[in-house]
Amino acid sequence: MNDITQIDRLVDGELSEQEREETLRRLDVQPDGWRRCALAFLEAQVWRESAHALGETAHSRAVPRVAAAPQSVGTASVDGGVTDRSRRRSWSAAVLAASIALAFALGFAGGDRWRYARDSSATRDNVNVVNNALPVPSEIDTSASDTNGDGGLAATARTVGYDGPRVRVGFLEVPDAGDGTLSHLPVKVVEGPGVDESWLEHVPPALPEEYVELLRQQGYEVQQQREIVPFDVAGNQQVVLPVDRVKIVPVSDTVY
Numbered sequence: 001m002n003d004i005t006q007i008d009r010l011v012d013g014e015l016s017e018q019e020r021e022e023t024l025r026r027l028d029v030q031p032d033g034w035r036r037c038a039l040a041f042l043e044a045q046v047w048r049e050s051a052h053a054l055g056e057t058a059h060s061r062a063v064p065r066v067a068a069a070p071q072s073v074g075t076a077s078v079d080g081g082v083t084d085r086s087r088r089r090s091w092s093a094a095v096l097a098a099s100i101a102l103a104f105a106l107g108f109a110g111g112d113r114w115r116y117a118r119d120s121s122a123t124r125d126n127v128n129v130v131n132n133a134l135p136v137p138s139e140i141d142t143s144a145s146d147t148n149g150d151g152g153l154a155a156t157a158r159t160v161g162y163d164g165p166r167v168r169v170g171f172l173e174v175p176d177a178g179d180g181t182l183s184h185l186p187v188k189v190v191e192g193p194g195v196d197e198s199w200l201e202h203v204p205p206a207l208p209e210e211y212v213e214l215l216r217q218q219g220y221e222v223q224q225q226r227e228i229v230p231f232d233v234a235g236n237q238q239v240v241l242p243v244d245r246v247k248i249v250p251v252s253d254t255v256y
Contacts, residue, residue, distance in 0.1 A: 003023075003026065003027075003030075003033075003036070004036075006019075006023045006026075007023070007027075007036060007037055007040045008040065010023050010024075010037070010040070011040045011041055011043075011044045012044075203226075203242050205224060205226075205244055206224075206244035206246055207222065207224065207244070207246050212224075215248060219250065219251050220248050220249065220250055220251060221248070221249045221250075221251050222246065222247070222248055222249075223246070223247040223248075223249065224244060224245070224246050224247075225244070225245045225247075226242055226243070226244050226245075227242070227243050227244075227245065228240050228241065228242055228243070229241045229242075229243050
């Protein structure tokens with residue numbers, strides 16, 4: 001049996017599971033095998049859509065004559081032949097899904113699997129490098145903390161204790177307004193002789209510029225104000241925390 005007949009039977013869903021696998025394997029080794037298979041499925045899809053449109057057209061034309069000629073010969077010939085062919089093609093969607101799944105399985109079993117494995121291995125290596133750049137919690141040394149009596153906030157400076165890249169992280173304890181529990185907010189600590197306007201300009205704002213622009217396009221006015229809050233910590237050191245106040249005001253009577 002030639003390949004054209006096998007492809008037609010594949011599209012019509014007339015092949016057994018073993019015959020379908022053998023046909024797909026033969027198509028996989030032929031230069032234009034998958035192209036001919038795809039064209040056959042497209043032909044079946046076009047045929048099914050055309051049959052559906054033809055059936056609706058024939059039905060709409062026969063509606064005024066239903067009482068006089070309910071068994072019109074012309075309508076029966078068109079609708080019967082097309083419906084039978086459409087019924088044979090109705091399996092194409094399920095067969096197409098199974099064929100695509102099997103094709104991916106066969107392709108994955110070949111060279112693409114090893115390329116994917118290499119890419120996955122490289123990705124995992126990169127992830128490990130990134131993860132190793134920061135310490136695990138057990139490697140963090142906790143220093144003493146001091147509490148600001150006025151604001152009820154405490155700042156604790158912690159330094160990474162390992163041989164890799166050194167990162168300084170601060171944890172700000174913020175009391176919850178409801179039950180009084182403390183929430184720890186991680187804050188990156190930048191060491192330096194002091195704070196000036198140029199340093200504040202390099203600190204990213206709380207609301208990114210793209211979000212500000214989006215809010216303005218929606219008819220809102222965004223007002224941002226930055227303040228610095230100092231905290232005294234152990235060792236006669238001071239931590240300065242930039243605090244951004246963002247106010248979003250709806251603009252009325254907008255002129256377009």
